[in-house]
Amino acid sequence: MRTHTTGTRQEWLAARRELLEAEKELTRRSDELAQRRQALPWVRLDKEYRFETDEGSATLADLFKGRSQLLVYHFMFGPDYTAGCPSSSMIADGFNGFAVHLANHDVMLWAVSRAPLGKLQAYKQRMNWTFPWASSFHSDFNRDFNVWFTEQQQRVGDIEYNYQREAAFEWRPEQEGGGKRAEASFAAMCGTDTATFHRDRPGMSAFVSEGGAIYHTYSTYARGLDSIWGAYQWLDRAPKGRSETGIWWRRHDEYDKR
Missing domain, CATH: 3.40.30.10 (Glutaredoxin)
Incomplete structure (x- = not known):
């Protein structure tokens, strides 16, 4: 069932030109950020x-x-x-x-x-x-x-990642290693527990x-x-965008052959 707005070619073109101005501004801003990266000491x-x-x-x-x-x-x-x-x-x-x-x-x-x-x-x-x-x-x-980071750093909250301090890692009895559901899924895909996975x-x-x-x-x-x-x-330019409802990706040799 169609759920997205439709319109004429003329309406699309007008909206696209308006979006183009926003895209150009984003490009200019991105260029400025690149220069600031290169200017770091x-x-x-x-x-x-x-x-x-x-x-x-x-x-x-x-x-x-x-x-x-x-x-x-x-x-x-x-x-x-x-x-x-x-x-x-x-x-x-x-x-x-x-x-x-x-x-x-x-x-x-x-x-x-x-x-x-x-x-x-x-x-x-x-x-x-x-x-x-x-x-x-x-x-x-x-x-x-x-x-x-070490296990000790996890336990006492002595981890600074992405330029901010993290709280102590929460271990949960019902799920070895605890952590978020996505991390638990990835940990299993890597053959390890969530806590160990999360240290790298x-x-x-x-x-x-x-x-x-x-x-x-x-x-x-x-x-x-x-x-x-x-x-x-590429997904950000696809008609439905990222369309994510969970962990959808796999290693490239693990997808079902279709």
Whole structure:
């Protein structure tokens, strides 16, 4: 049954032109925000981080691979997971196509996760991904960039994520790990409990190499990742929008064949 307003071509065109002005204003505002991101002060990193990669042990400087800029996607894949987070996986599905373009524009894109390299390699093969992915299993990298927290931090409410303090995690006897329903569903999809799943978080961070030093320039988390979640950009332009009534997405090899 049709529930949406209909009209003539002339009525549609008038409304579309009005919407276009709002879209142009949003584009201008987005350009201004991009300039403000780039104007943030750089923070020099003097701590050495080590990662495990397909090519062996690497430093943060090595991840630049000769470029001056590095973008890191903090992929939710903890050591206790049996598979990567479905949301992080859906975002990462788009990396194959544009990582090569970034690499040829002085920007390296990496995914970084706490899971051991062997787990990442197996999952990467399953997902048919080619972008570089490093393990920070033996590093403080995830902790220092606020995408991993300890069980003790959960229990006492000592977590600051997305630039705000969180309340202590609530454990519920009737549901191991407690937490929100979506997190419980994703935890099960990753082969772990909600509390463990919730200790790793998504985000992205930007770095620059200049004058022999590395600087942290930007990080974003949670809904700040929407703009790099390619599927949602398309859904926002579909006739029915996101049309979400719950957790609808899966890893790309888990959908029913239709």
